[in-house]
Amino acid sequence: MMTSLKPPLQANYSRITQPVFVLLGAWLMVGVCIYSPNLSAQEVEDQVSEIVSDLTEERIEQVMEDLLADIESRITEDSLRIQTDHWLVMAEADVFAELEEEGYLFETVSELEGLGFLLAEVAAPASFDLSATREGIYDVIGGKSADVDLNHLYTAGIPSAMGEPANLVGMAPRELLPTPTDLSDLNLRIGIVDSSVDRTHSTFASAYITTKRFVDNEAPPNQHGTAIVSIIVGSDPLALGLAPKAEIFAAEVFDQNAEQGEFASTVSLIKALNWLVTADVSVINISLAGPPNRLLETALNRVRQKGILAVAAAGNGGPMAQPMYPAAYPEVVAVTATDERGRAFRLANRGEYVDIAAPGVNIRHARAGGGFIASSGTSYAVPFVTVAVARLMQSASEPAAMLDRLYASALDIGAPGRDQIYGYGQLRF
Numbered sequence: 001m002m003t004s005l006k007p008p009l010q011a012n013y014s015r016i017t018q019p020v021f022v023l024l025g026a027w028l029m030v031g032v033c034i035y036s037p038n039l040s041a042q043e044v045e046d047q048v049s050e051i052v053s054d055l056t057e058e059r060i061e062q063v064m065e066d067l068l069a070d071i072e073s074r075i076t077e078d079s080l081r082i083q084t085d086h087w088l089v090m091a092e093a094d095v096f097a098e099l100e101e102e103g104y105l106f107e108t109v110s111e112l113e114g115l116g117f118l119l120a121e122v123a124a125p126a127s128f129d130l131s132a133t134r135e136g137i138y139d140v141i142g143g144k145s146a147d148v149d150l151n152h153l154y155t156a157g158i159p160s161a162m163g164e165p166a167n168l169v170g171m172a173p174r175e176l177l178p179t180p181t182d183l184s185d186l187n188l189r190i191g192i193v194d195s196s197v198d199r200t201h202s203t204f205a206s207a208y209i210t211t212k213r214f215v216d217n218e219a220p221p222n223q224h225g226t227a228i229v230s231i232i233v234g235s236d237p238l239a240l241g242l243a244p245k246a247e248i249f250a251a252e253v254f255d256q257n258a259e260q261g262e263f264a265s266t267v268s269l270i271k272a273l274n275w276l277v278t279a280d281v282s283v284i285n286i287s288l289a290g291p292p293n294r295l296l297e298t299a300l301n302r303v304r305q306k307g308i309l310a311v312a313a314a315g316n317g318g319p320m321a322q323p324m325y326p327a328a329y330p331e332v333v334a335v336t337a338t339d340e341r342g343r344a345f346r347l348a349n350r351g352e353y354v355d356i357a358a359p360g361v362n363i364r365h366a367r368a369g370g371g372f373i374a375s376s377g378t379s380y381a382v383p384f385v386t387v388a389v390a391r392l393m394q395s396a397s398e399p400a401a402m403l404d405r406l407y408a409s410a411l412d413i414g415a416p417g418r419d420q421i422y423g424y425g426q427l428r429f
Contacts, residue, residue, distance in 0.1 A: 087130055088266060089120040089137065090295045091146035096120070102140045112270065114277030115302045119270060119295075121151070147294040153263040154290030156194065156224045156254065156313075156379055170364035170374020172239045173231050176340055177359055177384060179242060180391070180429050188246040188390040190232060191276035191284040191308075193269060195225035195254035195262065198368035203234040208247040212275055214268040215255040221262045222368045225250060227375060228287050230366035231383040239364045239372050242387045249279045264288055270299045277306055282393040285386040286312040286332075287379035289324035297329050304331040309399050311335060311386045313378040315349035328353040333389070333403070334423070337361055337381040342413050342426055348378050350420045356410055358384035358427040388429055 089099075089106065096109070096118050106120035134148040199209055209229065213220065233248055234241035251272030253264040276284055284303065289312070300310055311333040315324030327334035334353050337345035337360025344350075345361050360381030367373045388406060396402040410425035418424050 086151040087122050087133070087149065088151055088295055089122070089146060089148050090117050090270070090298060091141070091144070092116060093118055095141050095144050095146050098141055098144075099137060099146075104137065104140070110271065112274040112299075114274040114306075115270075115299055117299075117302070119267070121267060145298075147298050149266070149294040151266045152291050152293045152296075153260065153265055154269065154288045155261070155263055156288040168238060168364075168372065170362045170372075171340060172364050173234075173242050173359075173384070174240050176363070177427065178429065183243050183387070183391065183429070185245060186243060186391060186394070188243055188387070188394075189279070189281045190243075190246050190248055190386060190390050191279065191281035192225065192229060192232075192248060192250040193253055193264075193272045193276070193284060193286045194228050194250065194288065196220045196222035196252040197229050197250050198222050198226045198366070201226060201230070201366050201368070201370060203230050203236040203239065203241075203366045206235050207233040207244070209233070209250060210248070210279075211250045211252055212272075213252040214271050214275075215253065217255050220252060221254050221256045224254070224262070224287070224379065225252065226368040227365040228285065228379065228383055231363065231380065232285075232387060234366055236366075236372075239366065242384065243390070246387070246390070249276055249281055251275055266293050266296055269296055273299050273303055273310075277303060277308065281308060283386050283389045284308060284310045285382050286310055286326060287382045289313055289315040289327060289378075292325045292328070296326055300326055300329055300331050304399065307399060309333060309389050309393070309402070311382055311389060313382050314351075314354050316345075316347045316377050316379075317349050318347050319350045321349045323351050323353050324349055333385060335360075335378060335382045335385045336422065337376070337378045338413075338422070338426060342411075344421050345376060345378065345381075347376075348421075352420055354420060355423040356385055356407065356427055357381070357413070357422040357425065360384075384427055388427055391429070 096106070106122060108121040110119045112119055130148065130150060137146055137148055196213070197209060197211060199211070229248055229250060230239065230241060232241050233244050233246050235244050253268040253272050254262050255264070256262045273284070303310055310326065310331070312327035312335065314327050314334045314336045315321060317324065326332050328351070334355045336348045336354050336357045338357045339345065339361035340359070344357070358381040360378055361376040362374050363376065363380040364372055364374045365380070389402065392402045392405055396405060407424040409428050411428055412425040414422040414425070
């Protein structure tokens, strides 16, 4: 059961140890025959089997130790993705009125006008029984909808710089995918949920960027958000963006500390989605990933109901990784990454939730503080699909119809039809 937690370890063990033990067994049989010429063939085989068995047990013990160490590290990593002392309740106003009548009082409640919900934040000890509280709330409200969950954390990763800013590296966005001629002049309204953006960068000199911060940090991280926004609206000829005249509404949701690095909380994500709904964007770019969360799923459902499409990164956990969220939610377009030859990014997640592929390897983008660098990951593929969706939404305002067109136009580069590596195929404008 435990080995299923890390299939690559099991696979590597099988591929490596089986031929090693076969070869070792052959050499042992030769050696025993040379130094013990009076033994029968059966006796030689029995001795060799015993030796190999002992070696195999030692190897298995070592593999299990490695596996348990990996499980412990994963548990530690997962614990850093959840604020166990902070849980959330989200529902419409009438539900909160009923809860208040039954004695459920919430000190911190935010009104989400765009989504039509109230969001309550509750501090509780780590030993707090979330399931019992959830059931208690459900007993009060009956069939009415309310979501109760922990405040999960999400990551986007820091751009993995290839080369120094002074050296021109990577490939510009428009070099990787042919773009329609009208894209440079379209006035698209695009929402971004990411880190802060360095708006002082020269590539944003003529860009239309409105930002709103959803973290209590005077100097939040800004590398990843700067990279993503530049892929869309960068104006420098060295890394010209896909849609330079698009209007960007950038929600700054990432915080940073020594223990957890860069992270975005469920609270910041939901508040960002609420703001972007009120900003009347047509599509929301979400280049981050993490665990499932009931409130986030409900918020994204409401975003979709309002005719806005969310596009998210499939994740960079590798081919055997579990699905990542919010990309794995049905109402979100999950994007994987490919290189300039159309090959899948080696660290990209795979699975039935993957919808479409786009360039995401060695992408040249702006670097916060000045200059340009190149990075790889599913995060950098999302802006390509975001721009394509925003363009199609201008002529097909119904999201379902637009998605049909988007997927039908994709180049099928994997197994025939939709597959777990490329989804419906490589994006084509």
